[in-house]
Amino acid sequence: MALRLILVGPPGVGKGTQSALIEQNIGSVPLSSGVIFRREIEADTDLGQLAKSYIDRGELVPNGVTIQMMLKRIRSEEVRQNGFILDGFPRTVRQAEALDLELDKISMPLDAVISLEVDDQIVISRLSGRIGCTKCGEIYHATNKPPMREGFCDKCNGPLIIRQDDKPETIQERLRIFRDSTAPVIDHYAKKGLLVKVDGSQAPETVFAEIREKLGQ
Secondary structure (H helix, E strand, O other): OOEEEEEEOOOOOOHHHHHHHHHHHOOOEEEEHHHHHHHHHHOOOHHHHHHHHHHOOOOOOOHHHHHHHHHHHHOOHHHHHHEEEEEOOOOOHHHHHHHHHHHHHOOOOOOEEEEEEOOHHHHHHHHHOEEEEOOOOOEEEOOOEOOOEOOEOOOOOOEEEOOHHHOHHHHHHHHHHHHHHHHHHHHHHHHOOOEEEEEOOOOHHHHHHHHHHHHOO
């Protein structure tokens, strides 16, 4: 059965990791706004330049741009057949309401909204050591997942950098924005009876096992 899911949580909680595990084991298609924006940024498109200006300041990309991008992908035949995992969207109640309306129109209701719960200090520790490849986007961590050769990607040999939005001062701003703008999304879906809370501070495999159990998979 195709599952239609949303992963909600602060930056660094592991939404991307869990999306990949769900895809491998259940089949739903990951739809990450962050991945799509990074591709646009790397291609230096107008959309990429606009998105980068907001992301570098730790701010959210405007609603209109994000909503239209995500809804176009959701309507695709692949996603209709296999279901989806939304990662990084919706970030605001306005986006959630727009998504609800669209899914109702195309008869693709959500199965669950998974909230990955974790303390701020864990997020700061995880993100402040994160290193990204400028070519393929692979993510490393200075402590938890260092590259084999310092400064270079194991997969493509591209140069590694600390992203602007992973610097400590920007992380604090991203957490503030999450609390102010995205946390109300959790309340929105809790009222609809779709919310599933999972402890995101555990090892990735343990988090995924808890998700499967609560989804009845």
